[in-house]
Amino acid sequence: MxxxxxxxxxxxxxxxxxxxxxxxxxxxxxxxxxxxxxxxxxxxxxxxxxxxxxxxxxxxxxxxxxxxxxxxxxxxxxxxxxxxxLQPIKGAAEVLEYLVASGIPYCVASSGTHERIRVGHARTGLDEWFEESWIFSAEDVGRGKPTPDLFLHAARSMGVEPARCVVVEDSPLGVQAARAAGMDVYGYTGMTPAERLTEAGVNGLFGAMAELPQLLA
The missing domain is CATH 1.10.150.240 (Putative phosphatase; domain 2)
Structure with missing residues (x-):
């Protein structure tokens, strides 16, 4: 469940x-x-x-x-x-496919601009997995990570209480923002050393996207 x-x-x-x-x-x-x-x-x-x-x-x-x-x-x-x-993170599309098949809502909340997010998704083919209303940028709130504003804005826009949200992050600043928003957060160690994400307050760590569904379940 x-x-x-x-x-x-x-x-x-x-x-x-x-x-x-x-x-x-x-x-x-x-x-x-x-x-x-x-x-x-x-x-x-x-x-x-x-x-x-x-x-x-x-x-x-x-x-x-x-x-x-x-x-x-x-x-x-x-x-x-x-x-x-630019390439997609290996396994990212499969995770999104799993969430869709499982009926689990998701969105993206990025420090990048809306243009940067759209360009990146278009270049990697991930645009098919995101409706425009599921994309949130630091542009929307003025103050980016490590403040919690962006994640709180995303939760509010998606109609979900912060405590019922989980964030998937790869940077200490993002982890700090998620924790400040009152959300659980799992840290992807593809580029960031596990100890830096642990120090920032992650609830768990994973090194490959294939491991994420089990953490969320």
Whole structure:
């Protein structure tokens, strides 16, 4: 018997394998702008967060603001890389198929923009599994993860109490947001070390999508 009334998926790194691509592009762009950043530092500081966090941290650390066209240029470069490289997370489509067959509602709540989510789903074929009303972005709430706003907005929009929701995440910031929203959360260790997700407060860990249905049941 299903323990939850709604499964909320993070997108980047959970449904689409975009984190290596986007963090490589981000690190290179920040370095180009005079803010030397390695790929590993980008993963550590920005993975799972909305783009406003990049602006906030750069300003806090350097006292300099990023260019006005930073977001537009960053997304353009990421989308170009998506065209060449983006793949779905192995097993993601099968998990969504399982949820549909089981009659279990689900949605996606991502720090990325609506455009980024749509582009990623279209490139990987996952768009067939999501109605527009099942897609939520940090754009909808103003404050992204680690605040709980996005997950609470998704639950409210889907008509489910937070305590009856479970979140599937791969970043410590996302785990913190889910816990702050009063939701259970399972951590995908595809890119993030298990200990970092454990420290953030996950209820359980899994390393392959095929393991997720059993955790949810």
């Amino acid at each position: 299903m323990r939850y009334d709604l499964v909320i998926f993070d997108n980047d790194g959970v449904l689409v394998d975009s984190e290596p691509i986007s963090n490589r592009v981000l690190a290179a762009y920040l370095t180009e702008l005079g803010h030397p950043t390695t790929y590993e530092e980008s993963i550590r500081d920005y993975m799972g967060s909305a783009v406003h966090r990049i602006h906030d941290l750069v300003l806090e650390r350097t006292g300099r603001q990023l260019p006005a066209d930073f977001d537009t240029t960053l997304h353009s470069r990421i989308f170009e890389a998506f065209d060449r490289e």
